[in-house]
Structures are given as structure tokens and as C-alpha cells.
Amino acid sequence: MGSSARKKKEKRKDFKKPKLKVGKTKAKADNFTDTSFKAKSIVVNQQSLTTAAPSSSSQFAHYLSLASSSKSDTQRRDALSYLTTQLSSQPVNDPLPLPTAILLPKLLPLILDGSASVRTQLLKFLRLLPPADVGDRAEQALLYTRAGMTHLAAEIRVDALAVLEWLLEVAKEDIVTCPGGWVKTLKSFMSMMGWAVTSGSSKWTSASKASFGKAGKSFPRQMLVLSQFLKAGLVESEAEASVTANAGLYPLVDVERHMIPTRSNAFAHLNLFGSSRDEEGEMYIDREDRQMVFQKRFQAPVEVGMENARKEAGEAGRAAVVLKKVLVDGMADYNG
């Protein structure tokens, strides 16, 4: 009670107008917060302050890492197109800014990239790589290609086929002989085209109901790539054929088989140091081996599928005819 006068005064204080005086700074508001701070140095993120411009090779490396690990689609695509222009614009006999051994492992995962523009750009880039370097890394490239071929998105499957086509162009011998290259790739084809067979005994002979297989227009293309692949694996290459043709060094027979092998890592198929491989992951060096495995596991479903496609006629029919020709050529001299 005794303090009521004081309290009244306090209450009244809120409604008094503050007097402003000349030459004095205005009083700070009640809710004023001081945001000034002191610091010895200020660091600004995301700004490089070097005086010298980055060298072209370091820029190349930078774009490579951008292409392989950036989160944004456009950035990846732009980085890839930069790399492509760099490669295409440099003189023919210059070495690559970075070796293929570094480039390929970084860029191959982009086969499975979600964005279509990135994948097409990737294909353009891959075609610029020197063919000789690709052969040694065929196994790794095939890993991603197969993953692309069995991918759930149809576009990625189509683009993976294009990659496979490129691989068949540059290193067809390596593709079919590398570990897992023959059987696993064929299996991927089977599942892609809907010709797959379960390993279990199927009780049902129904036609494929899968929502995955014959994706309209891409089906003939798939068959064409398959026929290319089979041709690489089953049909005797001309180089080999020519060797056998001019083997006129009588009395010596099969000279080239007894000479030092020309391919790298000639005893890789013995798999002396790696973990043991199963039938699928095995290397099939010889044409006969490949024929045998093909005949055992794939010939029947391929023929069935081919016949069905032939009956469809049209583009698919024509592709089936091509496939059939390759098949006949490849398996002609096989006597299982």
C-alpha cells in the first residue's frame, strides 16, 4: 500500500514522451540488440583469391570431380561437356590431360545417372577416349553397363545398350573374355528382353507378363545389340582366321599358340591370386568355351524368343533375322 505512489509513477512513465535534445544521440530502443562484433580476420567462403589462373590440367581435374560427384544434374552435364570439348579440341597426338585409368572409374557410375542429358553427354565423352586404353578396363566398364542394362528405368537401359555398343566397337575381344563378361552379360540380356528363365522349375508356361521387358521400340534395338555381342563372342574374328589361313609354315602347326602371348595378363583365366569364381564369373577365353556355355544355358530361350520376334515381323522381325544369321554362323562348327 505504501508503495502505491511509486507504482503509479512507474505506470505513468510508459506514456511520457521522451525529450529529444540537440547534439545528443537518440536513445536506443528498448529491444535494441547489439549485433556488431570484432574479429581479427574475416574468412569468406567460396571465393578463391589466387592471383594466378588455374592451369588447364587442374581445371580438368576439377571438372572431372564435378562431373562425378556434383549433386545437380546441370552441373554434371556442363562439367561433362567441358571435358568433352577439352578432349576433342586438343591436338591429335597429345596425351590426355589425365590418364584413362583415372577418368574411367570416376565417370563410369554415370551410366546409371538419372538424368538423360548427362548420359548422352557421357556417351559422347566416352567415344573420345583412346580405344587401346579401354580394353584393359573392360571388366569394370561392363559392371556398370550390366547394371545399366538391368536397370529398372527404361531410358537407362537403352543408354546402357549404347555404351555396350561402344564397348563392342573398341574392345570386343576383351568384352567377351573378361571375367563374367560372357555369361553375366548374356544373363543381363535375357532379363532385359524378358527371355529370362528362373532357375527354379516353373510350373507356369505363361507368356511374359512382366512390365519390364519388351519396351516397344527398344526391343529390335536390343536384339541388334545382342546379335553384335553374340557375333563378337561366337563368330571367329577375321584376324584369327587370317592367322589360321596363312599358316603355311609346314611342318609347324599352330605356331601362334606356342609363341609368347600378345595379350596382357595371359594367365588371368587361371585366376591364381583372386577369390574363386563360379560359372558365371569365369573367364571364357576360347571360342569353344563360349559356344559350349551358350549352348548349355542360353541357346534354347534365345531361339524361342527369336522365333516369336520373327513372327511379329516388322522391325523386330528384321532384327530377329539378323540375330538368326549370327547365331547360325556362330554355332555352325560347334559339335557339342
Add this chain to the structure above:
Amino acid sequence: MVKKRVGALEKVDADLSYTEDFLNQYGQYQSQRDIFLASPSTATSSGIISFRDLIDFVAHVADCFPEDTANFPEDLKTILTLHHAQLESELREKIVGSLVLLRRKEIIDSSNLLNTLFPILVATPSKTLRTLLFQKILSDLRTSNSKTINHRLNRTIQTALFNLLTSDRSSQKGIWAVKITRELWKRQIWTDAKVVEIMKEASLADNEKVIGGGVRFFLGGDKEREELEDESSDDEGAIDIGKLKHQVGINKKSKKTKKHMEEAIKKVKKTEKKKQQPHPLNFSALHLLHDPQGFAETLFSKHLQNGKSKLNLEQKLLVLQLVSRLVGLHKLTVISLYSYFIKYLTPRQPSVTSFLACLAMATHNLVPPDALEPLVQKIANEFVSEASASEVASAGLNGIREICVRQPLAMNDTLLQDLVMYRKSKDKGVMMAAKGLLSLYREVGADLLKKRDRGKTATMGIKSGSIKERRFGEEEVGGIEGLELLEQWKSDERKRKRVERGLPEIAGSDEEDEDSEAEEQAGWDNWDAESDASNDSGGWINVESDAEIEISDSDDDKPSAKKAKLDQAAKPETEKEKENGDAVLEQKISKLATTKLLTPADLAKLQELRLEASVNKTMGKKSQSQHLKELAARHTDDPLTADQIEGFSKLRKSTKEEMIALAKEGKGDRNEHKSTQAIRKSKKEAEGKSTTNKEKARKKNFLMTLGKAKFKQKRSLTQTKRVLQGHIERAKRGGKRGNIGM
């Protein structure tokens, strides 16, 4: 599984229309797996559908495509075993989860799963993975043991754990074996001797953590298990409680009896539970030990006697506790243990009360008095003197008493007479401790005491020769607990029946035989037909309604007049009964248990009588010797703790910092130099609290209080009465708040 879901799965199984879709997915999984295996550290699952999701999907439908996914579990296992250190955490967790899922779908079996997970648990550096794996392993072991005990699985896992411990004794990995075993022991999934063997190996390891885990298991594992069980089951012995409550309803009601009843019930329940604890299926870990003597000896020599052992004091104390519990419980002979104690028995030794407790636990009636005498002497010299602090003295006296309860022969008469003098001490703790020692020796060795200290019963006993000196190694003649009660009851029954039939109460010998035979027959019959029929015939349990609870210091030198009266009233009956009982006890024991087979009905009755007797005992007067026996038996059930040795007074109340903090509390900031009241008030205001009613009343305007003051004259008679009564009431209670503290 829910019925609907099962139906849906069956449909999927029958209609294989999804096969090709599945195969596509599976193919995708395989190619992703290959990519992953080619470079596990760099492969990122950044595609549209990650590797993780594919694994998840395949794991969920694997049971529908058993042939296609035959390799799937193996794949997961190899990925996990080879690359668990490099895998990103989410993928890793998904793989573990998928493996467990496969186990639940019974695609792989339990031992397969555990054999995969366990090595990773031991090896992995990641903490999150360890916790996940630990949890999964435990839950899998629990589920596979839930319906029936999976002996084979348990055996393999136990062997794995055992090997983990024994293969490398100095590694820290053994801690996982300890953890798993302890958890399963707690949940009563593993209860056999093999587990104890594992823990034994753990306590004999070289790593401190493993040792600690193993020793702690023996010291606390059973209690943990008990507590868990208590939580799960609380309704035991409901029938008996109902009966007893009914009894209370019939007898004269008073608050006191009611309270006593409740307490007694609680106690009986507890003791019953405790008695049932070493259940044939649930032996405590200490009882399941194979070769406790060897175990105690190696523990002692390896961790305590060995100068090279790296254990710190706390860990050493733990080991010492275990050794002394083993010695006390199994009555082992480890003579060098007692000389080990000597150097720790000084008041300056940290946690000396624990050492005293350990020494007491390690004492039993088969320890040679020669080994203990120097220890007792040392405790007396170091702790108990006029110069030492009262806490120290009481701890020493308590320690000596606990030793002497277990082995009374460790004391000589001069020392005892000396120590007993401390009962005149001004400090309560010391006084109580000395009195405890005195009352102990009145029971077990009155001849060591001075004549005037012996007390009435002891003096009379010595004179009449009924109290004899106990020799070393002498054992008491045992019997079946409560058997004399059963016999008493039987003869009573017989008498009652004879009276009903109109015959004289005391029968001839041949008649008696007939009677007993018929009864025996009835007992077996009862058992066959309805086992609880005997309860009906048993009638009421008699509970002494007006027995007094014993007051602890009844053998004081100058008992108060009131108490004396009370004693006189209570004594004659009990005394007489006791003597009667003693006289006929021995022959009765031999008679009943050796001449007849006890029928199941008899056993049930025996149990009932025992219960009744224990209720009476807790409510009525307890003889000193029984009390002592309980004391001596205590260490078999519960370990003696340092608190019990410390008694009333803690050795060190608190550290200096704590005391300063306590003094400063509530005084606020001293810088202001205000009064404490003002500081408190401002603090209250700052917390947003209002003033008290008292303060408000004090501040109230004088004029406003006038009205109330006038009202006092206008009160009606009843109002006045109420006010006056309230005043008297308050005065009785000792003020508004009552005399709580006094």
C-alpha cells in the same frame, strides 16, 4: 503373423506372375553387388534406386523365390564380414537387418546368423554397429529360446563365448562375452552351470574390464535377476494373505494389530520368496560354481596376492568381496587370505569399512581362531581407543562383532572385557556397537565376560550347566524345520478326534498305531484326489494377537520401570513354553522323521505351520538365540556391506566442498550485503513467486482487519466451541505443524 497377411503371401507364392519382375530386380541387385564388391570403399549407391533398397526388397521376398535367391544370404554375409569396416552405416544396418529378417523367415538358422554376427561384434570399431549387433544377437537368442530351450544353439554360443575368453586372456574382447552372458542370465534364458563357468573364466582373465565384468556378475547377477522377476510377477502367495487378513477381521481390531499384521505379511512374503530363491531350476551363480575352493584360491593368488596385478583399489575390493563371499558361503579354507587383510586394517586406509565387511564375510565357523585372533586384536588396537574418533571406534566395534558372530572363538576374555567397557561411551554409535558385542557374547560365550556383565539368563545357564562352551568345529544337530510343530499338531488332532468319538484323551499304544496308519492312508489319498483338500482340514492359522514386539535394548543395566512390568507380564508363559519345548524337542525329532514317511499332505501342513510360526515369531517375542542365528545366516543370502559396518555414523560425512556448498545454499550473492531475508525475498520475486499469506496478513491495512476483530464477539456457541477445540487439538499435536522432528 496375422492371418490376412499369411493369405496374401500364399497367394504370391502360388501365382508366380511376379517372377520375371522379381528376376529383373534380382538382376539389378546382382549387378549392384558386383559393382560394390569390385570397389567396396568407393562405390556409392547414388543411383535412382540404391543398393540398400534392393537388398531390403530381396530380403523381404526371398522366401517366395527360394531357388533364385539361394545365394543371397551368403552374399550378405560375405559383404558384412569382409567389408563391415568400410560400409556406410545405413547400408551396414540394412544388411544386418536383412540377415535378421531372413532368420525370422527361417531361410537361415540361428546358429548361422549368430556365427556371422558375433565375430563382427567383437571386431568392429564402430560403436553404433556394436550396439545394433548386440541388440540383434540378444533378441535372436531370446526368440530362439522363447518356446522351448534351444539347447544346441545355446551350447554352441556358450562354447564360442568360452573360447573367446580363454583364447586371449589379455584382450578386451572378452567383455562382449561377459555382457551377453550377463544379459541372458538376467532374463533367465541361460541358467546352467556352463554360464557360470564362462563367468569364472572372465573373472580369471587378465584384462581389468573383463575381470570387473565377471566379478560383478557373481556379486550382483542374481540380485539383478531377482529384481527383474519381481517386476514381472507380484502376485504370489495370495491365498495365505487372504486367510491372514480374514483372521484380523475376526479378532479384536486395533490400529496396532493391523499395522503389525501388515508388516508381518510383508516380511513373510519376502522371506518366503527368498527361501524359494534357490529354486531347483534357478540356482544362484555362486551355488552353481564347480570347484569353488580352486576358484577362490586362484582369484586370490592371481589378482590380490600377486604383486604384478594391475587392478586398482576399487577393482581389488570387488575381487576381495567375491573371494570372501565364496569363502563364507562355501565355508572354504584359504588361510593366507586372513593375513592379507592385516595391512589394510588401519583407519587411514581408503574404504576401510569395505575391508572390514569383507573380512567378516570371509569368516565362518570353520576358520581356525588362530588366524582370526591377530586380526581382531589389530582392529581393536587401530580403531577402538579413547583417542580415536567416535566413527572410527564404532566401525571397529561393529567389524569385530560381525567377525565374532561368525566365529565366536576369535575373541579372548581380556580384549572382550576391554571392548565391552565402551558401552559407557557418550557417542551413540560406539555405545550401540559395544552393547551389540556384549549381547552377542552373553549368548555365545558368557564365560568370557565379567560376572556382572553376563546377565541373568547366562549366569543361570552357566550355573545349571545348560550353556556349554562351544568347541572349534562343533556342529549343531540339525533336523527338519518345523517338524516338532507338525508333531504337536498331529497329537492335538488325534486328541480332538478321540474326544469327538467320546474316548479318553490319552490312547493306548496299539490304538495310536492304528490311528496313525489310518491318518497316513488318508494323507496319501488326499494327495491323489485333490491336493488342496488338506488345507480345508487345517482350519485357522493362529496368530498371537497381543504379543509385544521386542524392544531391542531390553538387557540394559537399569531397565525402566515400565519396561520391567511389561517383561514380567510376558515372560512366564514364553519361558515355560520354551523350556517345555527344549526338553522334548530332541526325542521328538528322532521319533517322527525316522519312524514314518511324511505324506504330501503332511508336507503341505508342515509348510503351513512353518508359515504360521514365522508370522508369530515376527509379531511376538523373538528369542535372542534365534536372532543370532539369523544374523549368522545372513551372509549366505545377502552380502555384508560397508554401510552395516559403519553403523550410525558415517566415517566421513562429506567433503569440504560439499559442506561449503551446503552452507552457502540459499544465501544468495554475498556481494550485496543485504540481510538473508531480503536476499531470499528478492530471489522469490525474481522467480515470479508471490508473497506468503503471512506476509500478506502483515501488510494488510489495519482498517480492513477491524471487521474481523469485531466478529469475534458475535460468534455463535458452536463456532466458539470449534475454535476452542481446534486450539486444544493443536496444542496436543504440538503446534500447527506438529512435532515432526522429535
